Amino acid sequence: MMPKFAFYIMVLLLAQCAVAKGPNLVWFTEDYPPFNYHVNGQVEGIAIQALKLVYRDLGWKLDDNEVMLLPWPRAYQMTLSNNNACIFSMTYTEERARLFQFIGPTMDNHVAIIGHKETDYHLPNLRSIGDLKIGVVKNDIGHQLLRQLGVDKESLVFLASGFELVQMLKLKRIDLIAYGDVIARYQFKRAGINPKHYRIVMPLRSSYLGFACNKAIDKRIIDKMNDALKVIRGRQPEIFDPEYFYSQTE
Template sequence: MQIFIAFLLAIVFFSLQAKAKDPKLIWFTEDYPPFNYHVNGNVEGIAINALKTIYRDLNWDFDPKEVMLLPWPRAYHMTLANHNACIFSMTYTEERAKLFQFVGPAMDNHVAIIGHKETDYQLSDLTSLGALKVGVVKNDIGHQLLRQAGVSKESLVFLASGFELVQMLKLKRIDLIAYGDVIARYQFKRAGIDPSHFRIVLPLRSSYLGFACNQGVRKRLIEKMNKALKTIKRREPEIFDPEYFYSKVE
C-alpha cells in the first residue's frame, strides 16, 4: 500500500513539475497573412504553426485561448504593457530590440513603398514623396521606418490593417503604401485584387520576422524558444516558406 501511495505521489509531483515548466505566456497577433490571420474563430498561418511546433518541441502545452488577434497598434501596446506578453509576427529592427526580446529569425520580410504599376512615381528616397499620400498601419514596421526617416505626419494616412491598405490603394484614395512585400501580395489576393497591377516603388528595409516578448519575460524562456526555433528551421525549413504554406491550404 505504501509503495502504491508513493507511486501516486510521484505521478502528482511530476505532473506539477510538467505544468510548472509551461511558460504561461499571453500571445498577441494581428491579421498579417500568410504569417498570421483569422479563420473561423482560429488564428492560422505560418507563424502560428511555427509557434505550435516550438511549444511541441519544448514539451509545453499550447493553449489557443492564450493567442489573441487584435489590431496591430493595440497588440503592440498590450505587449509593452504586460510583463508576460509576446507578439508576432514582428519585423526585427535595432530600435525594437531595445523594447522587446526577440525569438528569431523565423521568416524573411522585405518592407517597401508599393504603388500602382500604371503610375510614374520615381522615388530616389523618402524625401522625394512631395504631396504623395502613403498608407500605413500605426506602429507597423512601415510606419516606424517612415517616421525614423523624418517623413511628416501630413504625408501619412493611418489605416487599421493591411487589408484596408490594399483596398484604399486600389481605389486610389492613397497614392502608396508602406508595408511588407509578401504580406501585401497576399492581402491583394484576399481582397480579390490582382497583385501584378502593383509594383515596389522604393525598397525600405530587408529584415526578418520573429516573435517578440516583453522585457519582463524570463530570459531563460527566450533562450529555450530560440534554440527550439533554430532546430525546427534546420529540420523543417519548408514550413517557413509562404509558397509551401499556401500550396497546402489552397
C-alpha cells in the first residue's frame, strides 16, 4: 500500500502537471481580420498571437484543436452555452460584461456607421435613418449597439461576415454598414476595395477588444490570463498595433 505522504506528493505532482498543461478551455473565434482569421486551415492574426503568448508565459499548452473559427452568431451562442468556452475578439461593453468574463484590453476598437464617400448621407441621430439599409452581422457589436439605440429591425440587413458587409456596400445592395473601423479597413483591402473611398458617417462607440469567457470559468484562471496579457502588452506593445501587423503581412 502506498504511504499516505507519498500519495499526497503524487496528487500534488499530477495537479502541477495539469496546471502546466493549462486549463481545459475551448476557444471560439470568427473571421475578423486583422485580429483573427483563417489561413491554410489555421487561425492567424493579432488576437491569436496574443493568446499564444499568454499561454506560453503561463507555461500552458494551447492546442490548435482548441481554437475553432465559426460564424459570429454561432460562436457567440456556443460561448454562452458551454461552461469551458471563451470567444475572441469581442468588443467590451457593460452589457456584455454581465454575460462574460473579459480578458483585456488587447486593442482599441472604434465602432461606427460607415458609408461611401460619394454619398451625401448625414445622420445627426439614428432617428434620421429613414429608408436607408444598414448591414450588420448578427450579435456583432455593430448590431447590438444599433439594437440598444432603438434602430428598427426593418432597417437592418443581416450578413454572415464583415467581408460580406464590405462587398454588399460596394455593390450598393446596402447603404451603410455598422462595424469596427479598423476591421472594416482590412476587409475593404481584402476584397480589393480601396478603403479611402469610404468614410465614417456616424461614430457609435469607442471601446476595446479582448477575450471573453463563460461566467462559469474559474475567476483565478481569468485573473492569471489578465495579468499575463498586461505584462505582454508592456513588453511587446508593437504586436497589438494594426499598422505594425500590416507592415509584417503586406
